[in-house]
Amino acid sequence: METYSIPEIAKDVFCVGAKDWNRRMFDALIPLPQGTSYNAYLVKGQEKVALIDTVNPGFEEEFENKINMVSSLEKLDYLIMNHAEPDHANAIRYIMDRAPASVLITTERGVKMASLYHELPEGRVKVVAEGDTLDLGGKTLRFIEAPWLHWPETMFTYLPEDRVLFPCDFFGAHTAQGIYDEDLEDLIPLAKRYYGEIMMPFGKMGAKALEKIKDLDIEIIAPSHGPIYKNPQRILEPYAKWTAGETENKALIVYVSMWGSTQLMVKTIAEVLMKEGIDVRIYDLAVSDTGDIARELVDSRAIILGAPTVLAGMHPLAVYGTYLVKALNPPAKYGVILGSFGWGGGALKQAGDILVPSKMEVVGTLQVKGKPREEDLKKIEDIGRELAQKMKTT
Numbered sequence: 337m338e339t340y341s342i343p344e345i346a347k348d349v350f351c352v353g354a355k356d357w358n359r360r361m362f363d364a365l366i367p368l369p370q371g372t373s374y375n376a377y378l379v380k381g382q383e384k385v386a387l388i389d390t391v392n393p394g395f396e397e398e399f400e401n402k403i404n405m406v407s408s409l410e411k412l413d414y415l416i417m418n419h420a421e422p423d424h425a426n427a428i429r430y431i432m433d434r435a436p437a438s439v440l441i442t443t444e445r446g447v448k449m450a451s452l453y454h455e456l457p458e459g460r461v462k463v464v465a466e467g468d469t470l471d472l473g474g475k476t477l478r479f480i481e482a483p484w485l486h487w488p489e490t491m492f493t494y495l496p497e498d499r500v501l502f503p504c505d506f507f508g509a510h511t512a513q514g515i516y517d518e519d520l521e522d523l524i525p526l527a528k529r530y531y532g533e534i535m536m537p538f539g540k541m542g543a544k545a546l547e548k549i550k551d552l553d554i555e556i557i558a559p560s561h562g563p564i565y566k567n568p569q570r571i572l573e574p575y576a577k578w579t580a581g582e583t584e585n586k587a588l589i590v591y592v593s594m595w596g597s598t599q600l601m602v603k604t605i606a607e608v609l610m611k612e613g614i615d616v617r618i619y620d621l622a623v624s625d626t627g628d629i630a631r632e633l634v635d636s637r638a639i640i641l642g643a644p645t646v647l648a649g650m651h652p653l654a655v656y657g658t659y660l661v662k663a664l665n666p667p668a669k670y671g672v673i674l675g676s677f678g679w680g681g682g683a684l685k686q687a688g689d690i691l692v693p694s695k696m697e698v699v700g701t702l703q704v705k706g707k708p709r710e711e712d713l714k715k716i717e718d719i720g721r722e723l724a725q726k727m728k729t730t
């Protein structure tokens with residue numbers, strides 16, 4: 337192909353990455369309803385040229401062509417690695433083999449992580465640390481260590497002359513649609529979904545990174561996935577809330593049910609909560625997209641798990657759901673566990689065991705033999721009312 341869209345996001349700063357329209361799964365974990373993009377940026381100074389990050393395996397040729405359309409890959413001086421994950425770093429060798437004088441720039445942690453997955457050209461790596469700069473001639477790249485977002489080695493790169501921040505995955509969104517934030521009305525829910533899946537487990541590190549960049553003069557945020565923010569506040573404001581763990585008066589119900597008993601239990605608590613003015617979101621694990629659940633987890637104040645017993649433990653989908661909730665480390669304050677069993681039970685205990693280390697207060701649990709009766713539903717109504725009370729007074 338000879339024609340490419342190569343957005344010039346600031347003078348002599350080009351987005352040379354690739355869009356992956358049809359990708360539907362990431363990390364063998366995250367569904368991608370709108371595909372994704374692997375954004376990489378080329379910065380042309382008066383003397384030197386630098387590339388910030390690379391692309392996912394399979395997009396090397398497109399990447400190379402784009403670089404050659406705005407510059408010359410052969411003459412590339414620097415390759416900046418903000419993050420070692422293969423969707424951004426796998427093409428390091430491909431690029432550096434074709435740019436013989438190029439030097440890889442990353443942090444000490446970056447070198448360690450990248451060496452685990454990629455073949456780094458010997459003697460062509462320069463280690464940088466917090467605050468170090470690289471002069472390209474009229475354009476400076478400043479490096480900001482922002483570890484654990486979401487791997488140990490992550491860093492941001494800042495271009496003060498054009499006031500552009502390149503934060504790699506931080507502030508990202510999985511979508512192949514649009515170039516700039518203004519193109520997508522539904523961008524923030526997508527960014528929230530991405531935050532829930534990728535950044536929420538590291539919320540404290542995210543808050544530290546925000547603190548670090550709070551005085552930076554930022555006109556453009558150019559992340560590694562999704563649209564580029566011409567209006568940085570559009571993503572900075574929600575990130576401030578999300579990393580602070582601010583919750584809404586919202587209860588998230590995730591459940592699975594084979595014959596409707598657990599479903600009746602969760603429906604009962606949902607009705608009570610809604611009657612009490614709580615915003616309720618319900619997801620059946622058998623048919624739901626885990627990305628939607630991750631998005632809801634970002635600001636839900638309570639999580640209600642509905643898990644029937646299968647083979648002396650939770651239904652396998654509930655095991656997955658419960659484990660996901662725990663692993664994503666959401667800020668929810670309250671939890672409820674409900675479920676039906678036929679003879680010996682076991683789901684409740686297993687759910688409790690998985691959730692024990694979380695900081696949620698378990699407001700109520702109920703395990704019912706068979707189909708829930710009137711008295712069982714009354715108990716659930718009581719749990720629902722108590723939960724609503726706690727949620728409203730928080």
Ligand SMILES: Cc1cc2nc3c(=O)[nH]c(=O)nc-3n(C[C@H](O)[C@H](O)[C@H](O)COP(=O)(O)O)c2cc1C
Pocket residue numbers: 592593594595596597598599644645646647648649676677678679680681682705706707
């Ligand atoms: C495949 C299968 C395995 C089950 N294993 C157990 C079990 O080990 N212990 C138990 O108490 N009940 C077991 N049950 C019974 C269910 O827990 C019971 O039917 C329950 O009411 C189902 O709730 P639900 O309609 O919400 O799915 C099993 C049911 C199925 C279909």
